[in-house]
Amino acid sequence: MALEDDNRAVRDLDGHTFYLLIEDAGRELDSRILVAHCLLDRGAEVWIGQQLWFARNFAALKPGAVLFKGNNIAQVANMRAARLAGHRTASIDEEMFGLIDASGKRLHDPRAALHCDLFLAQGAMQRDVLRDGLGIAPEKIRITGNPRTDLLRTPVNAHIDAAASEIRARTGPFILINTNISGINPHDQDTYNYYRRCVALKAIDPDDPKSLESFHQLCAFETANLQAITRFIAELRILAPTRRIVIRPHPAENPNSWRNALACHPEIMVVEDKRHLAWIRAADALVHTSCTTGFEGALLGARTIGLVPDPGNPFSSRYLSNLVGEIHHDPKAAALALSEEPVKISGDLSRIAPLIHIDNAEPAARKIADALAALSASAARNQRHGHVAANFQAFSPNQRQQSQMTVSETDLRAHMNLLARAAGSHTKIIFETVNRDVFRLTAITGGTQ
Amino acid sequence: MRSNQHPDWHAMAVAEARRNEPVRAFELIRREILFDPTSARATCDGFSLAARAGFEGAGKLANWSVCTHPVFLAAWRHRLDRIDLTTAPETRRSALRRVSILSPDRGSDLAAAGQALIGLSDHSGAAKVLGWASLLLRSDVSTLFALAQSRFHSRDPAGGLAALDRASACGLPREQDCFWRARLLMATGRHNEADRLLDEAERLGGDLAQRCRILRHTARPADFEIAVANERNPNL
Numbered sequence: 001m002a003l004e005d006d007n008r009a010v011r012d013l014d015g016h017t018f019y020l021l022i023e024d025a026g027r028e029l030d031s032r033i034l035v036a037h038c039l040l041d042r043g044a045e046v047w048i049g050q051q052l053w054f055a056r057n058f059a060a061l062k063p064g065a066v067l068f069k070g071n072n073i074a075q076v077a078n079m080r081a082a083r084l085a086g087h088r089t090a091s092i093d094e095e096m097f098g099l100i101d102a103s104g105k106r107l108h109d110p111r112a113a114l115h116c117d118l119f120l121a122q123g124a125m126q127r128d129v130l131r132d133g134l135g136i137a138p139e140k141i142r143i144t145g146n147p148r149t150d151l152l153r154t155p156v157n158a159h160i161d162a163a164a165s166e167i168r169a170r171t172g173p174f175i176l177i178n179t180n181i182s183g184i185n186p187h188d189q190d191t192y193n194y195y196r197r198c199v200a201l202k203a204i205d206p207d208d209p210k211s212l213e214s215f216h217q218l219c220a221f222e223t224a225n226l227q228a229i230t231r232f233i234a235e236l237r238i239l240a241p242t243r244r245i246v247i248r249p250h251p252a253e254n255p256n257s258w259r260n261a262l263a264c265h266p267e268i269m270v271v272e273d274k275r276h277l278a279w280i281r282a283a284d285a286l287v288h289t290s291c292t293t294g295f296e297g298a299l300l301g302a303r304t305i306g307l308v309p310d311p312g313n314p315f316s317s318r319y320l321s322n323l324v325g326e327i328h329h330d331p332k333a334a335a336l337a338l339s340e341e342p343v344k345i346s347g348d349l350s351r352i353a354p355l356i357h358i359d360n361a362e363p364a365a366r367k368i369a370d371a372l373a374a375l376s377a378s379a380a381r382n383q384r385h386g387h388v389a390a391n392f393q394a395f396s397p398n399q400r401q402q403s404q405m406t407v408s409e410t411d412l413r414a415h416m417n418l419l420a421r422a423a424g425s426h427t428k429i430i431f432e433t434v435n436r437d438v439f440r441l442t443a444i445t446g447g448t449q
Numbered sequence: 450m451r452s453n454q455h456p457d458w459h460a461m462a463v464a465e466a467r468r469n470e471p472v473r474a475f476e477l478i479r480r481e482i483l484f485d486p487t488s489a490r491a492t493c494d495g496f497s498l499a500a501r502a503g504f505e506g507a508g509k510l511a512n513w514s515v516c517t518h519p520v521f522l523a524a525w526r527h528r529l530d531r532i533d534l535t536t537a538p539e540t541r542r543s544a545l546r547r548v549s550i551l552s553p554d555r556g557s558d559l560a561a562a563g564q565a566l567i568g569l570s571d572h573s574g575a576a577k578v579l580g581w582a583s584l585l586l587r588s589d590v591s592t593l594f595a596l597a598q599s600r601f602h603s604r605d606p607a608g609g610l611a612a613l614d615r616a617s618a619c620g621l622p623r624e625q626d627c628f629w630r631a632r633l634l635m636a637t638g639r640h641n642e643a644d645r646l647l648d649e650a651e652r653l654g655g656d657l658a659q660r661c662r663i664l665r666h667t668a669r670p671a672d673f674e675i676a677v678a679n680e681r682n683p684n685l
């Protein structure tokens with residue numbers, strides 16, 4: 001990826017293979033595409049797609065560097081399988097993105113220290129957690145930032161504009177409310193199911209009273225947030241009755257709870273569109289309740305209003321989104337603020353610098369590509385065979401997995417072209433669909449667009 | 450060749466399987482099972498080979514009746530207790546769903562398969578198989594209770610309540626009934642009734658009280674309505 005001043009055209013990764021695994025396309029696909037462009041520009045072969053397909057097929061794949069989306073128990077089990085098959089493993093914790101403190105460390109299975117060769121930290125805070133809290137050797141940690149921030153910065157953020165214009169033309173002016181109450185309004189019916197999922201991922205220890213109490217605090221936090229949102233809407237309808245409101249529930253929520261309750265309010269739309277950045281860009285303002293999208297919106301330059309109804313709850317101080325933009329404890333005050341001129345918010349990001357590394361000179365995607373390239377060198381030395389396509393096992397996603405990760409080759413081409421244009425990459429790419437939601441990308445030797 | 454001059458069909462079957470010839474391998478292992486129906490090793494491998502030959506093999510079994518032989522059914526039952534956890538989940542799921550074909554009149558087989566499907570999070574498959582099992586095991590509490598749970602997870606709360614009624618009539622412990630009935634009632638929108646049951650369950654204490662406390666966090670339809678009094682937090 002030739003971002004800004006990059007003139008590198010060195011094909012130093014010929015013969016190297018990289019696997020970029022995705023759990024949730026809405027969250028990760030575009031950032032993985034940025035990394036893929038950086039690697040393809042250097043002559044590498046890149047596989048991208050459904051993480052669970054890769055988990056079944058590591059042994060049939062040529063050894064390379066595998067990028068996982070986190071360090072929880074499920075990811076670590078797959079890291080082990082990858083290493084047994086001769087691959088090298090790296091992780092970038094997508095669950096940490098947007099968090100202030102180290103409470104996300106419950107998402108780290110201690111065996112990650114054994115099975116992960118390289119930890120890509122989003123900032124100094126995460127590096128310290130990995131090093132001091134989990135005992136990861138410093139040489140296995142690289143601070144790279146997260147390429148999700150690259151997507152929000154010039155020049156790459158230009159890719160959002162076309163979609164934002166289309167949304168704006170269709171919807172007209174609107175206030176966007178991004179909700180994030182997937183604990184008390186989960187897609188799988190009730191909070192007990194959500195709790196069981198957290199236990200399965202070892203995010204909660206059911207035998208630890210502190211861990212259980214933290215879970216109850218999370219639910220209380222979400223309940224207060226839900227009340228603040230409904231109160232905010234009620235206040236805004238009094239102050240600006242004709243103002244259009246768009247509610248975009250978190251993908252892990254049950255959107256029907258909102259649909260059913262708001263069916264009799266035609267001025268309020270509920271959308272499930274995965275293009276969350278485009279919706280933020282199209283909106284007059286984004287209202288959120290400690291949601292990561294508040295942080296993303298601030299980096300995009302959008303007006304963001306955070307509702308923090310219960311500042312005493314420990315979860316209210318866990319999120320980066322509450323360090324940027326306008327913050328209100330009282331929903332009525334937030335509604336009033338929206339009917340007035342926006343407060344001038346400083347664009348200074350130094351306050352969040354230790355939490356998330358943003359380097360204006362070099363994007364996170366390129367730092368990650370460099371780190372993966374170094375990791376790949378050892379995998380290449382270990383290389384014994386090529387891909388054994390005849391041994392590939394099929395993977396049939398369930399409904400939930402489909403909703404998280406369904407990408408057609410057409411979609412992938414469109415996203416890659418859009419981001420290549422925005423990032424200035426000119427490498428010609430051959431696309432091959434290996435399996436549903438799994439793609440092999442190779443750069444044409446000597447080819448540029 | 451064995452010492453008693455019978456061919457070692459088991460070893461021959463394994464060799465065929467290694468050559469990726471599952472149908473031939475199955476035919477050989479079937480002979481082994483008929484020769485020695487008490488061999489746990491042979492019955493286990495027979496089941497695996499049948500699954501591969503019947504469900505995955507390049508040449509699928511031409512005649513399913515071979516699998517309905519009583520000896521093979523014995524192997525099947527033996528295998529159900531020891532289903533290979535290293536097998537890919539898709540293969541296990543597919544094999545377990547075939548229980549209805551192989552063993553339509555054996556409620557215990559169907560119940561075991563249903564329970565195994567729950568373990569694989571295939572709740573709609575489990576609900577179907579356990580529904581058949583419950584017709585054969587009309588007063589088996591564990592089957593009826595598992596049916597109620599699988600129907601809840603496959604979003605059929607009314608059906609789940611019906612199964613739970615039957616399970617309770619057959620002696621399901623009250624605390625289990627309270628918790629699961631509350632979940633099923635919440636899923637049908639009957640929150641007041643669910644609350645009363647959760648109150649009762651919480652009084653029973655222990656782990657159940659903790660589970661009830663967690664369940665109570667679930668947002669109700671009224672919580673999403675705008676311009677309503679915030680009863681939970683009057684400060685807002």
